[in-house]
Amino acid sequence: MKNWPLWEVFIRSKNGLHHKHVGSLHATDEEMALQNARDVYTRRSEGVSIWVVESKHITASNPEESGELFEPAQDKVYRHPTFYELPNELEHI
Amino acid sequence: MDNIKSLEENFQAKVDAEIKIEAKDWMPEKYRKTLIRQISQHAHSEIVGMLPEGNWITRAPNLRRKVALLAKVQDEAGHGLYLYSAAETLGAERDQLFQDLNSGKAKYSSIFNYPTLTWADIGAVGWLVDGAAIMNQVMLTRTSYGPYARAMVKICKEESFHQRQGYEIMLTLAKGTPEQKAMAQDALNRWWWPSLMMFGPSDKESTHSAQSMKWKIKRKSNDELRQQFVDISIPQAEFLGLTIPDKDLKWNEERGHYDFGAIDWEEFWNVVKGNGICNKARLKARNKAYNEGKWVREAAMAYAEKQSYIKHNQMSSNKATG
Numbered sequence: 001m002k003n004w005p006l007w008e009v010f011i012r013s014k015n016g017l018h019h020k021h022v023g024s025l026h027a028t029d030e031e032m033a034l035q036n037a038r039d040v041y042t043r044r045s046e047g048v049s050i051w052v053v054e055s056k057h058i059t060a061s062n063p064e065e066s067g068e069l070f071e072p073a074q075d076k077v078y079r080h081p082t083f084y085e086l087p088n089e090l091e092h093i
Numbered sequence: 094m095d096n097i098k099s100l101e102e103n104f105q106a107k108v109d110a111e112i113k114i115e116a117k118d119w120m121p122e123k124y125r126k127t128l129i130r131q132i133s134q135h136a137h138s139e140i141v142g143m144l145p146e147g148n149w150i151t152r153a154p155n156l157r158r159k160v161a162l163l164a165k166v167q168d169e170a171g172h173g174l175y176l177y178s179a180a181e182t183l184g185a186e187r188d189q190l191f192q193d194l195n196s197g198k199a200k201y202s203s204i205f206n207y208p209t210l211t212w213a214d215i216g217a218v219g220w221l222v223d224g225a226a227i228m229n230q231v232m233l234t235r236t237s238y239g240p241y242a243r244a245m246v247k248i249c250k251e252e253s254f255h256q257r258q259g260y261e262i263m264l265t266l267a268k269g270t271p272e273q274k275a276m277a278q279d280a281l282n283r284w285w286w287p288s289l290m291m292f293g294p295s296d297k298e299s300t301h302s303a304q305s306m307k308w309k310i311k312r313k314s315n316d317e318l319r320q321q322f323v324d325i326s327i328p329q330a331e332f333l334g335l336t337i338p339d340k341d342l343k344w345n346e347e348r349g350h351y352d353f354g355a356i357d358w359e360e361f362w363n364v365v366k367g368n369g370i371c372n373k374a375r376l377k378a379r380n381k382a383y384n385e386g387k388w389v390r391e392a393a394m395a396y397a398e399k400q401s402y403i404k405h406n407q408m409s410s411n412k413a414t415g
């Protein structure tokens with residue numbers, strides 16, 4: 001049997017918060033994906049909003065390229081507030 | 094009619110109960126329009142705000158200052174992006190927003206129509222302009238529209254270094270030679286009043302304020318934020334050994350706040366109307382960047398189309414041979 005497509009599920013737990021990835025499921029189409037996500041992932045009022053995205057539409061970075069992607073940020077300490085030396089008695093800054 | 098009324102009541106009840114409004118929730122058309130206007134103006138300010146500081150990147154006095162300034166300007170581009178994206182959740186179109194900025198139809202913060210004449214201006218901008226922006230943005234982390242509030246949280250986290258790097262520049266100059274200290278004082282003299290104007294017209298004059306407060310888009314009035322900014326900045330100026338250019342500045346024991354002098358609103362409106370020192374140069378720079386970037390946008394699109402065409406052809410020829 002041919003597998004039903006895979007869907008990634010994102011839930012917003014409460015208005016004001018981002019949708020967060022909670023897992024995935026198989027479904028024939030978006031409608032079934034939403035219904036199943038509701039049954040599987042929000043049985044205990046975990047959410048107020050659901051997004052489903054077919055997994056094949058997600059482009060992910062390659063873990064083998066993590067070095068070249070993320071290391072360049074590590075030596076840029078000047079992007080952080082603590083890099084700037086201000087006297088302690090100074091307030092609200 | 095009744096239906097709309099109950100929808101509106103429902104909406105206000107949610108706002109009153111501190112439940113955030115999200116993109117797909119029902120909202121009054123005026124709430125949507127107000128937010129699109131405010132968020133896109135905010136985005137434009139981040140983008141135009143890169144110009145006065147970008148002016149000094151190549152002339153920063155040393156490498157440490159240069160990387161800091163580069164990083165700050167880069168952050169502002171990111172802030173523009175977060176905000177344009179938030180506006181898009183309300184149905185605004187990115188390219189239309191750019192058109193409105195470039196044609197002069199849309200507004201951005203008037204502060205960026207002042208020139209950065211000396212290196213000390215980079216210090217004053219970070220300290221005062223980012224400082225005033227932070228005050229406003231901290232309030233907006235609690236705004237009623239979810240995507241806007243979340244963008245603000247991210248922005249506020251990044252802003253903190255902006256103000257500190259500015260103040261560090263001021264501190265270095267203030268402790269330097271008499272000439273350097275005079276340069277810092279001159280920058281403070283020129284940036285102080287425009288910074289106070291950043292909070293917008295006084296509450297008596299501000300037309301949108303009451304509705305925005307009711308919808309909790311804003312949570313503090315222009316005058317409240319301005320007072321807060323004055324109160325916080327005075328000790329910081331004293332620490333630098335610099336003088337705030339306001340002879341009416343005085344601690345008011347009764348109010349528990351500093352009193353300060355009258356703002357020149359004529360100057361403010363004049364700059365808003367397009368007659369500031371740099372209004373024309375700013376728009377010209379934005380239009381130039383947009384127009385000269387056109388071929389890049391087109392080339393990227395053409396490349397993507399070509400790639401998908403190649404992929405498509407490979408797939409169908411695989412099918413044919415397989």
Ligand SMILES: [Fe+2]
Binds near residue numbers: 142
């Ligand atoms: Fe800003």
Ligand SMILES: [Fe+2]
Binds near residue numbers: 139169248252
């Ligand atoms: Fe910013």
Ligand SMILES: [Fe+2]
Binds near residue numbers: 223252255
């Ligand atoms: Fe900033």
